[in-house]
Each structure stands twice: as structure tokens, then as C-alpha cells.
Amino acid sequence: MNILKLMKKNMLLPIIFGILFIITFAIEPVDQMFAGFLRILTSPSILVTDYLYIGGLAATLFNVSLTVLLNLLLIRWMKLKMTGPIFACLLTIAGFAFFGKNLFNALPMYFGIYLYAKVSKTPIQSYILVLLLSSGISPIVSYIIFGMNLQLFIGIPLAVFTGVLIGFILPLFNVHALKFHQGYNLYNTGFSMGVLSMVLTGIITSFVEINRSVDVSNFYHQELFYATLIVSIFFIVFAFLINRKVYQKYSALMKRSGRLLSDFFDNGKDVTLLNIGIMGIFSLLMVIFFKVDINGPVMGAILTIMGFAAFGKHPKNSFPVVLGAALAIWLTPIDFTLGPILALFFVTGLAPLAGRFGFIAGVIGGFLHLLITPLALSFQGGFDLYNNGFAAGFVAAILSSLFIAIKPDTPEKEM
Numbered sequence: 001m002n003i004l005k006l007m008k009k010n011m012l013l014p015i016i017f018g019i020l021f022i023i024t025f026a027i028e029p030v031d032q033m034f035a036g037f038l039r040i041l042t043s044p045s046i047l048v049t050d051y052l053y054i055g056g057l058a059a060t061l062f063n064v065s066l067t068v069l070l071n072l073l074l075i076r077w078m079k080l081k082m083t084g085p086i087f088a089c090l091l092t093i094a095g096f097a098f099f100g101k102n103l104f105n106a107l108p109m110y111f112g113i114y115l116y117a118k119v120s121k122t123p124i125q126s127y128i129l130v131l132l133l134s135s136g137i138s139p140i141v142s143y144i145i146f147g148m149n150l151q152l153f154i155g156i157p158l159a160v161f162t163g164v165l166i167g168f169i170l171p172l173f174n175v176h177a178l179k180f181h182q183g184y185n186l187y188n189t190g191f192s193m194g195v196l197s198m199v200l201t202g203i204i205t206s207f208v209e210i211n212r213s214v215d216v217s218n219f220y221h222q223e224l225f226y227a228t229l230i231v232s233i234f235f236i237v238f239a240f241l242i243n244r245k246v247y248q249k250y251s252a253l254m255k256r257s258g259r260l261l262s263d264f265f266d267n268g269k270d271v272t273l274l275n276i277g278i279m280g281i282f283s284l285l286m287v288i289f290f291k292v293d294i295n296g297p298v299m300g301a302i303l304t305i306m307g308f309a310a311f312g313k314h315p316k317n318s319f320p321v322v323l324g325a326a327l328a329i330w331l332t333p334i335d336f337t338l339g340p341i342l343a344l345f346f347v348t349g350l351a352p353l354a355g356r357f358g359f360i361a362g363v364i365g366g367f368l369h370l371l372i373t374p375l376a377l378s379f380q381g382g383f384d385l386y387n388n389g390f391a392a393g394f395v396a397a398i399l400s401s402l403f404i405a406i407k408p409d410t411p412e413k414e415m
Contacts, residue, residue, distance in 0.1 A: 011087050011269065011276075011310075012238060014072060016231065017094070021065035027058035037062055044147030045100045045139040046212055047382035048338060050296035052098065053217040060296065064097040067106075071132060078125050084263035084272060084310035089132035091307025095300035096136065100385040105142045106135030108160045112167020119168075127171045133189040134170055136386040138163070140200060143383065148208055166196055181396035182404075183260035184356070186312045187349040190389015194380045197390075201381030212382050214338055218293035225284065225294055228302055232280030239274035246270045257355030258312035265310065272310050279309035282318065283345065290326070292341055301345035308348070317355035317362065318348045324366020334370070343373040346388030350396060357403040369395045 024033060036059030040051050051060040071093055075086065093101065113131045117124040124131070144150065144159035170192060177192040185191060204210060239246045249271040256262055264272045283302040292298060305313060325340075325347040334340055347369045354362025369392055376391035384390055 011082050011273065012235065013068070013087070013090060017065045017068045017072075020061055021069060024058050024062040024065060027061070028056070032056070033058040033062060040102050041104050042146050043142065045102065045105060045142035046147060046210070047139065047377070047385055047387060048099060048214050048216070048297050049139075050099050050216040052220055052296040053215045057220050057223070060098055063102050064094050067097045067101060067103055068094045070103070075128070078128065080125055080128060084265045085129050085261065086132070088307040088311035089129055092304045093132060093135060095303030095307070096385050098296035098300045100139050101135045102138075102142070105138035108141055108163025109134035109138060109167035109170070112164040113171055115164065116168045116171050130171050130174050130189055134167055134193075136190055137166055137193040137197060137384055139385060140166070140197070140383045147211070162200075169196065177393065178260065181393045182400045184352045184396035184400045185349055185389065185392040186258065186260065186308055186352065187346075187386050187389025187392055188260060190384060190386025191393030193384045193386060194376060194390025194393070197380035197384040200383055201379070204381070210381050216295040216297060216338060218295050221294045224299050225287065228280055228284055232277045232284070232306070235273050235277030235280065239270050239277065242273070243270040246274050250274060254314050254316045256314070257352050258314065258317050259352040259356055260312065262312045275314055276306050276309040278315060279313060279318070280306045282315055286322065286345065290341070290344065297338065297342055298345065301342055305345060305348055313348050313351045317351040320354040320359045320362025321347045321350045321366035321369070324363035325370040327363065328367045328370035332371070339374055339377070340370060343370045343388055347392070349389055349392045353396065353399060353403070357407055361399065361403055365395055365399050368399070
């Protein structure tokens with residue numbers, strides 16, 4: 001029972017990513033893995049850069065596991081307990097470590113947030129969520145060093161300075177962004193970083209052209225599909241090991257809108273574990289139904305869905321927005337390429353719209369989101385990995401204002 005309590009306390013993350021770290025050394029020769037990892041570290045990493053394509057499976061999983069484990073150590077150093085929001089951030093980090101985040105390019109943002117905490121004389125623990133998610137804009141660091149053809153003695157200090165400056169600004173800016181969409185965009189930090197990325201894109205394109213390419217690897221689809229299935233089942237089984245009647249609590253969780261800040265741990269870690277596993281299965285059903293190949297970006301989307309299953313998403317509020325995005329694909333001439341595929345998964349960031357205003361509102365939000373996402377990417381230039389969070393911020397701001405006028409806001413019964 002003590003083992004179960006310990007595993008429950010950390011929501012299985014040290015075990016899962018510890019095992020993953022060990023597995024990476026068995027996939028291919030170590031020298032090949034480290035060569036692939038070096039290619040990942042030195043890639044421009046701008047959206048969309050599939051690390052499976054750049055470095056291969058072993059190197060990508062090494063990047064994912066090492067990045068998450070180091071963030072877990074950072075949380076432990078801060079003496080913070082695992083919460084739904086922190087869990088969501090960690091799985092989001094794991095997801096985007098498949099396409100854009102690496103061990104190096106996130107550090108300047110972390111240091112910038114640390115400096116802000118020191119200057120404002122507030123505990124760094126107060127900014128843990130924005131700190132963990134700040135790595136979503138980490139491609140700016142890699143791109144300045146490795147994508148602009150600058151000499152390293154110029155590129156490295158310029159990239160570090162830019163990253164630190166963004167990190168310093170982000171905590172304050174993030175608070176104002178939340179007011180813009182009123183909590184109906186779960187990817188709030190993605191919206192904040194999208195605005196900052198838009199400014200950076202304007203500056204950089206004044207001097208050089210930003211070159212983006214979409215090269216992905218679907219070669220590992222089967223391995224990633226079954227790995228996700230196993231992990232999802234693991235979460236579900238563990239939930240029942242903790243509480244055999246956990247399913248009786250699930251209906252209460254499904255009644256929650258998911259609007260920020262909705263920590264599902266309030267309903268119990270056991271039922272949250274169950275929801276994480278179910279949302280993993282939900283994601284795989286999407287893969288099957290829409291005939292999607294799992295590559296680095298798609299795997300990132302799946303892990304993000306599973307992460308936010310502790311912080312706002314469940315099947316009831318996610319299905320309507322996914323349906324809306326699917327209708328946008330089916331009813332318009334949009335090609336079902338990587339961009340719309342990712343939007344189909346990441347649209348679940350708008351799940352609170354359906355949770356608060358109902359099924360039809362969710363469908364409308366999902367439909368608009370898929371149409372706006374390509375425009376958001378062109379604005380922010382690819383430096384904000386959370387591009388769908390940027391797009392979702394505008395959709396949530398517009399629709400929530402409209403829907404609140406129709407259905408006035410009332411205090412939500414979260415439990």
C-alpha cells in the first residue's frame with residue numbers, strides 16, 4: 001500500500017519516464033543515439049521540426065525522458081507537490097520534446113523567469129506553471145543560433161539574451177492574457193507567447209527571411225501507438241488499484257466545465273488517473289477514426305491531451321470541439337495535411353467552451369479554431385510551439401463574450 005501511495009503522489013511520472021530513459025539505450029547503439037541527440041540540439045527547432053525525423057526514435061525518447069526528469073527534479077528542488085496543472089505542464093513538455101523543445105533551448109527562459117521572481121521579490125514557486133510552459137517559445141533560442149547563419153560568438157549571446165528577456169516578461173504578460181479569453185483557453189501561456197512571437201517575427205523578418213519546412217517521420221507510428229495504449233491502460237488500471245469504485249466518481253468530474261483554473265485533483269487523484277487513461281484512449285480513437293499517422297508532432301498533441309486531462313479536459317467537453325474541427329475539414333476545401341491534423345487534436349484546448357456553454361457552443365468553437373490556426377502560424381512565425389494555444393485565445397475571447405451575453409456567467413459548482 002505504501003508503494004501505491006508513493007506512485008499516486010507523483011502520478012506515475014518518475015516511473016514512466018525513468019523506464020523510458022533506460023529503454024532509450026536499448027533501441028540502437030549508444031553512439032548513434034548521441035549523434036542523433038546532437039542533431040536535435042543543433043537543429044533550428046522552429047515549428048514544425050519533428051525530432052523523430054531529425055534524430056531518430058532513440059535520440060528523441062532520450063530528449064523527452066531527460067527533459068521531463070530534469071523538470072521533475074526542479075519541482076522537487078522547489079518543494080512543490082504534484083497538482084493537476086503541474087502534471088499537465090510536465091506531459092506537455094514531454095509532448096513538445098518530440099518536436100521543438102530540447103534540453104538546451106528552454107534554459108534561458110527559465111533563467112529569465114527566475115530573475116523576474118528575484119526582482120519582484122516573489123517566490124519562484126509562484127511562477128511554476130509559466131516557467132514549465134515557457135519552453136513553448138524555446139525555438140527562438142535555437143533559431144537565432146542555428147537558423148540565422150550567424151557566427152556562434154554572436155548567435156549564442158544574442159539567443160540567450162533574447163530567451164532571458166522573454167522569460168522575464170512572460171509572467172506579467174501571462175496574467176493579462178488570461179483576462180483576454182476569460183479562462184476558456186486551456187493553453188493560456190501559448191496565447192501569451194504567440195503575441196511575443198509575433199513581435200519577434202516582425203523584428204527578425206526585417207533582417208532575414210524565416211525559412212520553415214515540414215519534415216516529419218511516420219516510420220514509428222506503430223511503436224508510438226502501442227506505447228500510448230499501454231501507458232493509457234496503465235493509468236486506468238492504477239486508478240482501480242487505488243480505488244476499486246473510482247468509476248463512481250467519474251460522473252462528478254465530467255460535470256466540470258474545465259475552465260481555468262480547474263484542478264481535477266480536487267475530485268481525487270484516483271479519478272484523475274482514470275480520466276488521463278481514458279483521454280489517452282480517446283486520442284487513439286481519433287488516430288484510428290481519422291486515419292492519422294503518429295509522428296513527433298502528433299505524439300506531442302496526444303501527450304498534451306493526456307496532460308490536460310488533469311487540468312480541464314474530459315470526454316464530455318472535448319468531443320464537441322473535436323467534432324467542430326472535423327466538420328470544418330469535411331465541409332471546406334481544407335487539405336487534411338499536418339496543420340489541420342494537429343489542430344484537430346489541439347482544439348481540445350477549447351474544451352471549457354463546451355463545458356460551460358454546451359455542445360453546440362463547443363462545435364462552433366472547434367469549427368472556427370481550425371480555420372484560424374493557419375493564420376495564427378503566419379503571424380507568429382513558428383517560434384511559439386503552442387500555435388494552437390495562440391489561435392484558441394482569439395476564438396475563446398470572441399465566443400466567450402458572445403455566449404456570456406446569451407448565458408450570463410454564474411459561479412460554477414466545481415465539485
